[in-house]
Amino acid sequence: EAQVTQNPRYLITVTGKKLTVTCSQNMNHEYMSWYRQDPGLGLRQIYYSMNVEVTDKGDVPEGYKVSRKEKRNFPLILESPSPNQTSLYFCASRQGGAYEQYFGPGTRLTVT
Amino acid sequence: DQQVKQNSPSLSVQEGRISILNCDYTNSMFDYFLWYKKYPAEGPTFLISISSIKDKNEDGRFTVFLNKSAKHLSLHIVPSQPGDSAVYFCAAYNNNDMRFGAGTRLTVKP
Numbered sequence: 001e002a003q004v005t006q007n008p009r010y011l012i013t014v015t016g017k018k019l020t021v022t023c024s025q026n027m028n029h030e031y032m033s034w035y036r037q038d039p040g041l042g043l044r045q046i047y048y049s050m051n052v053e054v055t056d057k058g059d060v061p062e063g064y065k066v067s068r069k070e071k072r073n074f075p076l077i078l079e080s081p082s083p084n085q086t087s088l089y090f091c092a093s094r095q096g097g098a099y100e101q102y103f104g105p106g107t108r109l110t111v112t
Numbered sequence: 113d114q115q116v117k118q119n120s121p122s123l124s125v126q127e128g129r130i131s132i133l134n135c136d137y138t139n140s141m142f143d144y145f146l147w148y149k150k151y152p153a154e155g156p157t158f159l160i161s162i163s164s165i166k167d168k169n170e171d172g173r174f175t176v177f178l179n180k181s182a183k184h185l186s187l188h189i190v191p192s193q194p195g196d197s198a199v200y201f202c203a204a205y206n207n208n209d210m211r212f213g214a215g216t217r218l219t220v221k222p
Contacts, residue, residue, distance in 0.1 A: 035212075041214055090155050099161060106154070
């Protein structure tokens with residue numbers, strides 16, 4: 001089954017404790033991205049990657065890092081999480097040249 | 113800078129009637145538009161799309177209309193069904209830059 005998976009689905013952590021949210025897709029898509037969803041703001045792009053070892057900032061990259069060492073994986077790293085990073089996070093992927101993105105199920109992060 | 117706006121946070125319609133969800137954008141460089149549907153505890157799923165060279169695209173009960181001069185698009189669902197109850201996001205593309213609206217929560221009452 002073609003899918004994007006994210007782990008964990010739910011995470012409660014404390015300020016300053018480094019964490020990683022994993023994202024993996026099995027569709028051999030070139031393009032992957034991370035979004036956060038906040039009430040009244042919709043989905044805002046954090047980082048995206050057009051292929052292995054190629055990443056770039058989206059609209060709200062501050063406080064986040066990403067890496068793309070393999071085509072299928074695109075982890076999101078919060079080196080020192082803060083309460084304003086409490087949000088619902090989505091990973092997405094698409095084929096190069098296509099418009100439709102496939103989204104993961106989401107990770108709800110709470111930083112206290 | 114909210115380049116894609118969905119001004120109605122919520123919409124309630126009766127089963128069998130038409131649902132019309134609206135979306136406005138400010139960037140005239142957007143050349144492709146999509147609608148996504150999101151159920152609770154799931155990621156958004158693609159619903160329907162339209163290129164800027166068209167003004168209408170239809171897929172079963174779902175039709176998207178694009179008015180480029182007004183920078184406005186709308187999603188029509190006819191007839192609406194209770195299973196259509198979800199949050200609908202409008203999205204717009206320009207050169208690998210995809211922008212989403214804030215979403216409209218549609219409730220279809222039996």
